[in-house]
Amino acid sequence: QVTLRESGPALVKPSQTLTLTCTFSGFLLSTSGMCVSWIRQPPGKALEWLALIDWDGDKYYSTSLKTRLTISKDTSKNQVVLTMTNVDPVDTATYYCARRLASVGGFDYWGQGTLVTVSS
Amino acid sequence: SYELTQPPSVSVSPGQTASITCSGDILGNKYAYWYQQKPGQSPVLVIYQDIKRPSGIPERFSGSNSGNTATLTISGTQAMDEADYYCQAWDSSTSGVFGGGTKLTVL
Numbered sequence: 001q002v003t004l005r006e007s008g009p010a011l012v013k014p015s016q017t018l019t020l021t022c023t024f025s026g027f028l029l030s031t032s033g034m035c036v037s038w039i040r041q042p043p044g045k046a047l048e049w050l051a052l053i054d055w056d057g058d059k060y061y062s063t064s065l066k067t068r069l070t071i072s073k074d075t076s077k078n079q080v081v082l083t084m085t086n087v088d089p090v091d092t093a094t095y096y097c098a099r100r101l102a103s104v105g106g107f108d109y110w111g112q113g114t115l116v117t118v119s120s
Numbered sequence: 121s122y123e124l125t126q127p128p129s130v131s132v133s134p135g136q137t138a139s140i141t142c143s144g145d146i147l148g149n150k151y152a153y154w155y156q157q158k159p160g161q162s163p164v165l166v167i168y169q170d171i172k173r174p175s176g177i178p179e180r181f182s183g184s185n186s187g188n189t190a191t192l193t194i195s196g197t198q199a200m201d202e203a204d205y206y207c208q209a210w211d212s213s214t215s216g217v218f219g220g221g222t223k224l225t226v227l
Contacts, residue, residue, distance in 0.1 A: 046206065046218060052216065054214075058214075096162060104174075105169055105210070106165050107153075107163070107208075108168075
């Protein structure tokens with residue numbers, strides 16, 4: 001079955017770089033039409049789409065955050081990594097990774113999320 | 121940048137029909153997606169490509185999308201349907217956007 005799991009630090013200091021890893025199973029990111037996205041949700045607030053990487057290695061970013069984000073994949077490890085530079089307390093959120101199939105278009109499987117707090 | 125607007129809250133009595141709207145510029149020309157999120161849980165896809173239900177989603181969930189508005193309809197609403205609902209679309213083919221979310225209260 002398809003599973004995704006996010007991992008990374010629970011606490012990050014302002015101005016530091018945040019690195020999050022999504023480890024997945026049950027599908028191959030190298031399969032045509034397969035994509036993995038990162039999405040975040042500040043406490044009590046709405047979902048915000050951050051980035052996507054597809055089976056071909058093409059990468060897409062939120063317009064408002066693109067200068068701070070980098071998404072990459074390690075197909076051999078079944079992992080997708082998101083880095084966010086120069087974090088600020090407003091980046092405090094639960095960060096989710098989710099699978100997107102081109103044939104579906106939406107996010108059909110989600111990880112459980114990981115809460116990241118930005119504080120000194 | 122593209123924006124999707126949802127009402128902050130919708131209330132419905134058990135057994136009645138709940139409708140949650142999502143507005144965006146010419147949204148009808150894009151596909152709309154709907155997610156259900158219960159407290160402390162990850163979102164779940166309940167409608168994709170405007171009208172389709174993933175496997176395991178009850179038939180009481182349906183969707184439509186025309187003009188500037190997509191609508192999620194829950195027929196015969198049950199207490200278990202109480203949750204936050206988010207619409208989502210793709211601005212370009214690969215730039216995602218979510219609505220602000222709607223809290224559905226069943227009372």
